[in-house]
Amino acid sequence: MELEVLKQKLPNISDPSLLQALLKEGAMLEFPAGKVITEPGKFIKMVPIILEGSIKILRVDEDGKELFLYYLEPGETCALSLTCCSASRPSEIKAVTEEPTVLLGVPIQKHEEWMDQFKQWKDFVAMTYQTRFQEMLVALDAVAFKRMDQRLMGYIVTKMKQHKTNELHTTHQEIATELGTSREVISRLLKQLEKKKWIELGRNIIYIRDDFEELISA
Amino acid sequence: MELEVLKQKLPNISDPSLLQALLKEGAMLEFPAGKVITEPGKFIKMVPIILEGSIKILRVDEDGKELFLYYLEPGETCALSLTCCSASRPSEIKAVTEEPTVLLGVPIQKHEEWMDQFKQWKDFVAMTYQTRFQEMLVALDAVAFKRMDQRLMGYIVTKMKQHKTNELHTTHQEIATELGTSREVISRLLKQLEKKKWIELGRNIIYIRDDFEELISA
DNA sequence: CCAATTTAGTGATATAAGTTACAAAGAAAA
DNA sequence: TTTTCTTTGTAACTTATATCACTAAATTGG
Numbered sequence: 001m002e003l004e005v006l007k008q009k010l011p012n013i014s015d016p017s018l019l020q021a022l023l024k025e026g027a028m029l030e031f032p033a034g035k036v037i038t039e040p041g042k043f044i045k046m047v048p049i050i051l052e053g054s055i056k057i058l059r060v061d062e063d064g065k066e067l068f069l070y071y072l073e074p075g076e077t078c079a080l081s082l083t084c085c086s087a088s089r090p091s092e093i094k095a096v097t098e099e100p101t102v103l104l105g106v107p108i109q110k111h112e113e114w115m116d117q118f119k120q121w122k123d124f125v126a127m128t129y130q131t132r133f134q135e136m137l138v139a140l141d142a143v144a145f146k147r148m149d150q151r152l153m154g155y156i157v158t159k160m161k162q163h164k165t166n167e168l169h170t171t172h173q174e175i176a177t178e179l180g181t182s183r184e185v186i187s188r189l190l191k192q193l194e195k196k197k198w199i200e201l202g203r204n205i206i207y208i209r210d211d212f213e214e215l216i217s218a
Numbered sequence: 219m220e221l222e223v224l225k226q227k228l229p230n231i232s233d234p235s236l237l238q239a240l241l242k243e244g245a246m247l248e249f250p251a252g253k254v255i256t257e258p259g260k261f262i263k264m265v266p267i268i269l270e271g272s273i274k275i276l277r278v279d280e281d282g283k284e285l286f287l288y289y290l291e292p293g294e295t296c297a298l299s300l301t302c303c304s305a306s307r308p309s310e311i312k313a314v315t316e317e318p319t320v321l322l323g324v325p326i327q328k329h330e331e332w333m334d335q336f337k338q339w340k341d342f343v344a345m346t347y348q349t350r351f352q353e354m355l356v357a358l359d360a361v362a363f364k365r366m367d368q369r370l371m372g373y374i375v376t377k378m379k380q381h382k383t384n385e386l387h388t389t390h391q392e393i394a395t396e397l398g399t400s401r402e403v404i405s406r407l408l409k410q411l412e413k414k415k416w417i418e419l420g421r422n423i424i425y426i427r428d429d430f431e432e433l434i435s436a
Numbered sequence: 437c438c439a440a441t442t443t444a445g446t447g448a449t450a451t452a453a454g455t456t457a458c459a460a461a462g463a464a465a466a
Numbered sequence: 467t468t469t470t471c472t473t474t475g476t477a478a479c480t481t482a483t484a485t486c487a488c489t490a491a492a493t494t495g496g
Contacts, residue, residue, distance in 0.1 A: 059355065059358060059359070059362070061359070061362075061363045065363055067358070067362045067363075067392065079347070079351065080351060082347075083344075083347055083348040083351050086344060086348070087348055090356055092351075092352070101453065105446075110467060115340070116334075122333070126301075126304060129297070129300075129301055129347055130301040130304070130305055132299075132351075133298060133301050133310075133350075133351075133354075134310075134352075136354050136355075136358070137277065137310055137354075139358065140277060140285070140354070140357065140358050140361065141277070141279070143358065144277070144279075144283075144285045144361045144398055145279040145283055145285075145398070147482070147483095148482075148483070149270045149482095160460095170400045171442085171444085172443075172444065173443075173444095180362055180363070181483075181484080182483085182485075183443090183444085184444095184446085184483095184484080184485080184486095185482095185483065185484070187368075187443095187444060187445060188445085188446080189451085190444095191444095191446090193460090201444085203442090203443060203444075203491080203492055203493080204442095204443075204492095204493095221489060245441095251452080259474095323455095325458095363450070365453090366452075366453070367452095389472085389473065389474090390473075390474070391472095391473080399453075399454080400453085400454060400455075401473090401474085402454080402474095402475090402476085403453060403454070404450090405473095405474060405475065405476085406475085406476080408474095409474095409475075409476090419474085421461080421462060421463080421472090421474075422462095422472095422473075424462095437484100437496100438495100438496090439479080439494100439495085439496085440493100440494080440495080440496095441492100441493080441494070441495090442491100442494085443491080443492075443493090444489100444490085444491075444492090444494080445488100445489080445490080445491095446487100446488085446489085446490105447486105447487090447488090447489105447491080448485100448486080448487085448488105449484100449485080449486080450484075450485070450486095451479085451482100451483085451484075451485095452481100452482090452484090453480100453482080453483095454479100454480080454481075454482090455478100455479080455480070455481090456477105456478085456479075456480095457476100457477090457478085457479100457485100458475100458476090458477090458478105459474100459475080459476085459477105460473100460474085460476105461472100461473085461474075461475095462471100462472085462473075462474095463470100463471085463472075463473090464469100464470080464471075464472090465468100465469080465470070465471085465491070466467100466468085466469070466470085466489100
């Protein structure tokens with residue numbers, strides 16, 4: 001990949017020497033959709049910067065129960081990988097590609113070096129911390145203060161925006177897993193939304209009304 | 219305050235020129251117990267470093283419901299203040315002194331300057347992000363995966379450690395608020411713990427058995 | 437095409453937690 | 467001391483969610 005392409009993928013980074021360094025030191029990695037990039041306990045050796053596709057970040061319980069936290073999109077990186085790596089501790093989360101994904105793996109030492117060397121890298125890292133804290137708080141608000149029906153509607157909106165479509169190709173089980181509940185609960189709640197004519201259900205697909213977001217916030 | 223005292227209060231910082239800068243630029247602030255330092259919507263103008271006492275950090279819902287996140291102890295600072303300040307956005311959390319507390323308020327510009335100037339400040343900030351992410355995950359695990367009785371027991375342990383005592387001077391209502399539930403629920407659950415002889419209840423006080431922590435993890 | 441598997445629908449029941457409604461004990465104030 | 471306020475105890479009830487036990491439809495693999 002050449003400089004111009006990389007520059008286009010990383011809107012937050014424009015400094016040519018930083019881009020050059022990224023190209024030189026970063027390893028280009030490609031993953032198919034649904035690939036588990038890391039799991040709790042695994043050691044992370046690189047800071048992943050998403051170039052194409054997206055990765056979903058989940059928290060996992062001891063008994064395997066999961067909870068969706070947030071998506072990483074092109075141009076972004078994971079704050080938890082930054083902190084885990086630096087402290088050389090195992091991953092606290094599970095990361096799964098949501099679509100075919102290309103990422104640039106930056107060695108930790110380079111991250112540390114670049115913190116001093118490139119102002120833009122420092123800003124990039126600061127922005128990452130800020131965004132991720134914000135998203136952790138959103139996830140926390142949901143589980144702490146919201147009912148499952150509201151969480152489900154929020155989940156649908158997030159997925160729609162993520163995939164830029166109003167047809168979600170997924171199963172009730174997958175939604176249930178990511179919301180940390182059971183399939184039956186999700187099936188029932190989806191049925192309620194269908195009765196309200198806000199969505200339509202098919203096998204492996206959910207069709208969402210164009211004005212869904214306005215409907216739920218009303 | 220002189221250098222030696224400050225150095226003693228901040229075990230993570232030893233660089234004399236950084237300590238000097240902290241003394242010169244930081245404003246010494248004292249608060250009584252129970253004082254609300256910041257609330258959602260308020261703008262934070264300084265990065266607070268705890269010198270004495272402690273501060274509890276809470277997330278607040280739109281309808282005023284609260285949720286305890288973590289304590290800030292001497293030598294620590296708040297990651298959210300770092301991110302909020304830098305982006306000049308209002309506070310996302312509520313901070314209340316748990317005891318009489320002394321803190322050093324560092325202007326944001328100095329934080330930014332010191333990031334380049336002092337390696338120890340950079341490390342301090344990195345450590346802060348790491349610790350706070352970890353504690354956010356603990357809070358998230360609790361609300362996402364644990365039942366209220368387990369959360370209550372965890373809360374008791376945290377408070378015991380924080381105050382270094384096995385007598386908690388608090389009301390059921392205060393516990394309920396910090397766990398985001400109602401007083402009746404806490405009263406009932408505490409009664410269950412008393413029936414098991416793990417604690418004893420008094421007015422405004424909870425006596426906790428010395429081996430409480432072993433009991434709950436069994 | 438048929439059998440096996442995956443996915444979804446749904447009633448019945450269980451449980452944790454939230455709510456309502458008081459009573460009563462203890463502490464503080466008058 | 468009497469009154470008032472705060473705190474706690476508790477029963478009764480509601481609600482949200484979880485679990486169990488199926489059925490049935492759709493899809494896949496032979």
